[in-house]
């Protein structure tokens with residue numbers, strides 16, 4: 001398909017100081033949990049972004065000195081010349097596709113944990129650190145400041161030697177130069193403290209030193225947080241944020257604008273819309289003639305065009321959209337924008353960074369697997385001759401859809417049977433909950449792709465039993481029948497059942513997802529799942545006028561949403577809706593009218609009179625059909641069937657990203673020889 005001329009503007013080259021980006025698609029720096037530990041995985045992942053059409057591909061944060069070591073988090077490093085070859089490998093592979101390579105030089109100051117280097121964290125004025133336990137930072141003296149500028153310059157010189165086209169001065173996300181800028185961290189009385197000009201001095205010196213170091217061979221970018229979202233105590237866009245940009249407007253070659261800290265910048269879809277940083281980015285654009293890059297989970301080419309045309313930004317910055325679809329620019333260029341695998345804003349990618357593990361993505365199961373499993377985000381090897389077909393996929397949730405789509409792309413004939421009229425399973429159901437409408441994109445992308453594959457036949461409203469399967473003549477069966485929520489009080493805290501599932505006035509998320517809200521006014525929600533579901537249902541019930549009491553054995557509401565950078569907002573929202581919260585209490589009993597809980601420390605009991613209890617706890621895989629099929633096969637009743645495999649939540653309940661991964665993996669592995677080492681992927685950390 002030819003490109004829609006409406007999108008031509010996105011493919012205009014953009015001059016950035018001494019270099020030129022081939023188009024406006026700019027993969028901003030984002031964490032991956034890969035660089036120094038899983039080196040080829042890292043290089044390949046970045047290379048594929050360039051292959052997918054991103055005109056600029058950046059590293060993640062790249063430490064410039066051992067006093068800024070973020071272990072156990074995995075990041076890039078330019079401490080000395082021995083770091084150059086790995087960085088050079090990435091730049092070379094990005095260049096091979098005609099894109100520019102950028103490196104985000106980083107000093108974390110009091111945010112740097114220094115767990116490996118054991119250096120004392122540095123900061124403008126000393127005081128407790130944020131993450132280094134239990135350790136104060138040391139106030140930098142003039143010699144430290146001079147040294148810091150020198151480290152930046154030395155790293156910039158190495159970056160140029162490694163072939164980078166864009167070199168960053170990183171003053172976003174509460175890192176060292178930003179700690180100097182914000183009054184919240186800078187209490188100095190010398191020329192680096194006090195007035196805003198003094199607080200900006202370090203950043204200015206860094207920019208000047210970086211420009212001198214790169215000597216016109218690379219562009220110098222500034223990543224600046226223009227608002228901390230803490231009001232007048234910190235940097236605010238309408239106040240100091242604006243003044244800082246005005247002071248430095250023409251000094252860098254590029255402005256990369258965001259808001260601080262990461263939980264504001266990478267806000268999930270539950271708490272922000274596409275393009276939510278527009279007013280901050282537009283403010284910068286109005287103050288400089290230099291190109292401006294902004295982010296905002298952009299996945300719609302129309303929104304991108306509108307941002308450029310309205311003069312909000314010059315370059316479409318993307319971290320998550322480039323993770324969910326490394327080929328997003330190419331799809332727009334080739335008139336295939338309806339094939340974009342849109343980011344759903346779930347922040348599972350962030351969660352894996354926060355867990356200090358390699359990156360994962362709900363929408364893109366190949367993310368982080370490009371090298372070690374050899375998975376290309378867009379291409380899959382055709383099935384070997386003799387693999388056997390048709391393949392029957394039972395269940396059209398995230399696992400079944402991904403599996404059927406990938407099998408279809410491998411050229412196999414696929415029959416996909418789904419009990420309901422609608423496809424998408426839990427992704428469809430959960431997308432009706434507050435803030436989760438983007439979850440439907442998990443279904444939409446796959447349903448759209450399957451619709452183009454003549455070899456994949458979809459049977460809706462087809463709940464299969466063993467007898468039906470025998471008639472279909474399938475050679476392989478993937479069972480993707482999902483899971484249901486348990487009604488007995490088990491969860492991450494309670495391993496054994498606590499209450500009788502037949503108790504009156506009792507629901508689970510399955511009832512809520514089916515649209516059966518409790519009629520009672522007073523509702524207690526007991527959350528021992530501890531991820532997003534309990535908080536979302538509490539929000540739904542409170543918004544529907546119920547008086548909600550939220551009880552959890554955890555020490556805060558939805559603690560696992562710490563990993564997705566949402567926890568503060570989740571708890572704040574429930575408080576704003578008037579939800580009563582009891583943390584640290586485990587479920588003891590429920591008789592249909594009174595919930596008895598006990599605090600997890602001393603067992604002190606608490607009784608809550610309630611009209612209804614919603615239990616959000618463990619899930620039970622729907623294994624009955626898989627079990628029956630295996631029994632029928634063993635009894636010789638399915639003579640044509642070569643393999644039966646449970647995938648997704650049916651194999652073991654988990655988050656949606658795990659189901660997508662499971663479906664993808666099963667489809668790729670069908671008919672292939674298993675890894676002779678019995679590992680399943682190439683090891684890099686031996």
Ligand code: ADP
Pocket residue numbers: 394395396397398399400417418419420423424425426427462463464465480481482483622625647648649650656659
């Ligand atoms: P997952 O996340 O593993 O994909 P879901 O629960 O989202 O799991 O999806 C499972 C899907 O399987 C649901 O859409 C459900 O309707 C469907 N399903 C369950 N049992 C059957 C069956 N026997 N025949 C066809 N579809 C089924």
Ligand code: SF4
Pocket residue numbers: 319320321323324342343344345346347348349350360361362363364
């Ligand atoms: Fe988007 Fe979720 Fe993928 Fe992150 S994990 S890129 S938020 S879909």
